[in-house]
Amino acid sequence: MTRPLAIFDIDGTLVDSRGSIFEAATEASRALGLPEPDYDRVRKIVGLSLPVALRELEPLLSDADLTRFVEAFKAVFLRMNSDPDFHEPLYPGAIETVRRLHRDGWGLALATGQSRRGVARNLAREGWADLFLSSHCAEDGPGKPDPAMLHAAMAACDAEPATTVMIGDTSHDVMMALNAGVLPLGVAWGFHTVEEQQAAGARHVAQSFSELSVVLDGFAALTKAA
Structure with missing residues (x-):
């Protein structure tokens, strides 16, 4: 059986992980000079692979800028996870x-x-x-x-x-x-x-x-x- x-x-x-994902999306947007997204837009993309999710968040980005956006998001998460006080x-x-x-x-x-x-x-x-x-x-x-x-x-x-x-x-x-x-x-x-x-x-x-x-x-x- x-x-x-x-x-x-x-x-x-x-x-x-609602707070950490929203923070990462916000800081990555700032790094690229993009408008800060509101939480409702961010929550809808969670679960998708990161490049697909961020493409949905900012559909007008060039491929090169999308790559920068993905790397900025990853960098924020890496920094957060390196903090001993970080906890989800x-x-x-x-x-x-x-x-x-x-x-x-x-x-x-x-x-x-x-x-x-x-x-x-x-x-x-x-x-x-x-x-x-x-x-x-x-x-x-x-x-x-x-x-x-x-x-x-x-x-x-x-x-x-x-x-x-x-x-x-x-x-x-x-x-x-x-x-x-x-x-x-x-x-x-x-x-x-x-x-x-x-x-x-x-x-x-x-x-x-x-x-x-x-x-x-x-x-x-x-x-x-x-």
Whole structure:
């Protein structure tokens, strides 16, 4: 019997990175002499690979200026991460839910728009490396909403679409899940609104990790009964 697989996004789903991403986008814009973006514009691009995200933020940039924008964004994040006081907190209930799923026999993986460096930073959190069977990011291949990361995760974890769920906070996560033929679940505390995720096709958008756990338990029961 194939065990269920839960693939988690990171930013806005497990980790509250709203402040740091907005700060990086703001400082990178200043570095290029661009108008400072408002938060609503920035939140909509989170989850996409960085070049695609920043192209959406500033669609009129030349290719050369887009490259400068990407490098400026990376430089800000590198500087922030080098500060010993820098911390992106987990959302309440995140680690407890992931650990409980692991104890219950779920396969767990990550699929994120972060860089490989960002993934490594998060996997260095206490206990994370022992929880997730695999991790996949836009640097590995096409980013969201292309299904490549989910296909790779299912291959790495020996899972089938029918027993796999993608959990994220953006419409990009939802569309990636649909493109891969897996169940798209959303969370209400990240970057995209409940309505935006539902419009993209999310089957359920949880208001808390407790609610998400109930939905996942129901999914696991259905997969075992199939």
